[in-house]
Amino acid sequence: MKVRDIQTVGVIGSGAMGSQIAMVCALSGYEVVLNDIEESNLVKAEDSFQGHMNRRIQKGKLTEEEVNYAFGRLSFTSNLQDVKGADIVIEAVVEKLDVKRNLFARLEEITKEGTILATNSSTIVSSKIADATNHPENVCNIHFFNPPLVMELVEVVKGPHTSDETARAANEFIKTLNKVPVLLKKEISGFIANRILGKLLDEAVFLLENDYATHEEIDLVVKKALGHPLGPFELMDLTGIDVTYFVRSQRYQESGNEADKPSSLIQEKVEKGELGRKVGKGFYQYS
Ligand SMILES: NC(=O)c1ccc[n+]([C@@H]2O[C@H](COP(=O)([O-])OP(=O)(O)OC[C@H]3O[C@@H](n4cnc5c(N)ncnc54)[C@H](O)[C@@H]3O)[C@@H](O)[C@H]2O)c1
Incomplete structure (x- = not known):
């Protein structure tokens, strides 16, 4: 996957991190599919999107048109199958290894060949997850900081299984979000900041x-x-x-x-x- 081929982003988990990662991507012009197993958390994410955007409009940081445009690009779903068209998926579910491994195995079945599968885990290196898939070369860490709408820095971590192409595309993708990536060439639990x-x-x-x-x-x-x-x-x-x-x-x-x-x-x-x-x-x- 090359960064120029990325048009649609899947975000899994609409909690504190996933909801704002989805907002950041939609504001940067990507089509975004936000998935959660809990309908109520998707409703919360939608409300929080409206709240954050209204405050930005009031402060003159964004126009109503920009917000409507971003909102039009964002869809909310509890059906994981709806992320099938994603070029990159960012997983932001609970910090439990078995949950993440099961999810990645399912994501690989659902998404098309070459889709980048990234985990936003605060600490788990992607090699612990990648071997649950048949294409570990597409798997890496993309670690946003809380709150993603505000925090500029993002750690991208290349595992021993991650291809150069995936690491490069993930790193470039972060730049398209107006964020600053730091690419770790080797993985280590907790990365740098944590x-x-x-x-x-x-x-x-x-x-x-x-x-x-x-x-x-x-x-x-x-x-x-x-x-x-x-x-x-x-x-x-x-x-x-x-x-x-x-x-x-x-x-x-x-x-x-x-x-x-x-x-x-x-x-x-x-x-x-x-x-x-x-x-x-x-x-x-x-x-
Ligand atoms: N909170 C932070 O400050 C922070 C910062 C950086 C990274 N992270 C990492 O981001 C990830 C998410 O953290 P958070 O604070 O947003 O958690 P959270 O508890 O706020 O949200 C997790 C969401 O994932 C959903 N979920 C759980 N299992 C799921 C599944 N199988 N499929 C779809 N949705 C599922 C839950 O319903 C919930 O809405 C964790 O890996 C965490 O380590 C957190």
């Missing part, structure tokens, strides 16, 4: 668990002293504490290293359902 971020979150959780300071104080130091826009606890609330938990569990499964195990504080939050902004409570309370 590996570095992981160390920061570990230290923040260690300081909180051992009562050195409150989560508000730790966030304050990271923002005011290190110049980060969000503190680590604000960031976990935004990302979803369950996502942090899955990422750590995944890394622990891969490495078997006790130091990679999710902390008991994070595990407790997940068990209590205090997952962050999306449920109104995480480390902070949201109205």
Whole structure:
């Protein structure tokens, strides 16, 4: 697949990431098919698209015509077969390896020969998924950051199975979205940003668990002293504490290293359902 041949994008999973990835692609002129197993999540994605676009129109960042044009290019479906015409598919479903592997095997059956199959996973390298397909050369990681409408940088990761052509097309495709790609030539779990971020979150959780300071104080130091826009606890609330938990569990499964195990504080939050902004409570309370 060459980037000039990409016209239709399939996005699987209409949650926090998939819904906005679909919006970004539609705003850049692609036909987009957004799929989710939950009808209610597709309705939420459609509402959120309207909300985001209305705010951009009010701020003068987009015209009504641009938004209508993008909206006309976006379709919402709970039938996976509807992505059959896609030239590239970006998977953004739950961070569970078996779910992703099953999905990729089905996507390969449904889509045409040569379609690029990319995972937006925060941490799982595509070689763990690619061997569920017969054409691993078409599989790679394309990792958007949250929120995709705002964040400019995207990590593209070439696995040992990924062809040069697929890696090049994925990298060029990101440029057509007005984003900045960084192409990792070799795969490593967590890629660049999440590996570095992981160390920061570990230290923040260690300081909180051992009562050195409150989560508000730790966030304050990271923002005011290190110049980060969000503190680590604000960031976990935004990302979803369950996502942090899955990422750590995944890394622990891969490495078997006790130091990679999710902390008991994070595990407790997940068990209590205090997952962050999306449920109104995480480390902070949201109205
Ligand atoms: N949240 C973040 O900050 C962030 C950032 C970068 C990457 N990611 C990665 O993106 C992916 C999605 O994360 P999210 O935060 O958007 O999750 P989310 O929980 O908000 O959304 C996941 C969506 O996938 C749907 N889904 C589950 N199984 C499906 C299937 N088999 N077919 C179709 N739809 C299915 C769910 O119904 C849900 O709507 C994960 O792999 C995550 O690691 C997340």
